[in-house]
Amino acid sequence: MFDRGVDYPTAVASYDDEGVDAAIDWCCEHMEDGDTLTVWTSLKSNLRNCSQLEQLVNRHSNVKHVIGRGGGSVRGKGPVLMAWADMDDIGKLVRYGGHKIRALCVITWNEDAIRPWVSAARPTVLGDGSAWEDLTPELDxxxxxxxxxxxxxxxxxxxxxxxxxxxxxxxxxxxxxxxxxxxxxxxxxxxxxxxxxxxxxxxxxxxxxxxxxxxxxxxxxxxxxxxxxxxxxxxxxxxx
The missing domain is CATH 1.20.1290.30 (AhpD-like)
Structure with a gap:
């Protein structure tokens, strides 16, 4: 039986104030009692690039920051907010923590780097969605x-x-x-x-x-x- 598909909701957010705020709200809406919200960035220093995400991590005990360069595994069950990830990053995250992901939102930095994933996943679009008006052609x-x-x-x-x-x-x-x-x-x-x-x-x-x-x-x-x-x-x- 063909049943390996992703069974959690997905979203993609633009990298602007509206998109980041919407991404945080979307992840919070998908949290359940006892959940941890995981914020992923490639490098530890990347978190300083976005004040909303930095404040989210520093002010809440149930929000954990993981680093892709250091493994980036999900520490607890709950939604994951990936900031500036590409398709390779998504693959690595799912490999080592897919069973813990309750929902996944990706904040863009280069739309073309995740366009094929967006075309296949058809995630909820948060913030400025103009980048997704043209998607990858469907596979044969x-x-x-x-x-x-x-x-x-x-x-x-x-x-x-x-x-x-x-x-x-x-x-x-x-x-x-x-x-x-x-x-x-x-x-x-x-x-x-x-x-x-x-x-x-x-x-x-x-x-x-x-x-x-x-x-x-x-x-x-x-x-x-x-x-x-x-x-x-x-x-x-x-x-x-």
Whole structure:
């Protein structure tokens, strides 16, 4: 059964006073008794860049600041407010604390750095939403079916940079490419983050796609059935 998708609410906020205030309010609304609100930044010093977040951390005992550079794991169950994160940061956070996340809000710094995630997650938009008027084009339905199959097959506790997981992922991507089916690495990375992939695996996935689209053929030892792509197309057609 395909059930690895994110099961908590998500939001994206603009980096201005309105957006940051709305992000804090949104996270507080998703807190329950005994929860901890986790504020994530890449570096400890980043917190000084935003007075609202600095005051939030310093004035409340149930608000904890975690540093992405130092691991950035969620310390207690509750909502997470990620300030100026990119898709790789989201993947790492989910890898080491996904089961504790009750809700996730990301404050932007570079909209393009998380546009594929926003396109896939369709989060609540807080503050200035003009950056999200143009989203990443939807994935080819056949690619989506392939990604669902990989999500069921891959052991997500392992890296897809080697071993069985690499063989399965690379053979699937090569089959899609050889069949002339368009793949967008960043869009697939965003989809993977929303559907249970974590750590560096979404990033590895995007890199494999980039390499294959550039004409490279990463080595793999897995052989797919001759009718694999046809089966994907049939499943995609049924989904439509």
């Amino acid at each position: 339905p056949v690619v989506v079916e392939a990604m669902k199959s990989l999500t069921r097959t891959v052991n997500h506790n392992n890296t897809i940079s080697g071993g069985f997981e690499k063989d399965v992922v690379v053979s699937t991507l090569l089959a899609l490419h050889d069949a002339g089916i368009r793949m967008d690495g960043e869009a697939m990375q965003g989809w993977a983050l929303v559907n249970g992939w974590s750590g560096k695996n979404p990033k590895h996935l995007a890199k494999y796609v980039e390499d294959i689209n550039a004409g490279k053929r990463p080595r793999c030892n897995h052989v797919l059935r001759a009718d694999y792509i046809d089966n994907l197309r049939r499943r995609a057609a049924k989904g439509e």
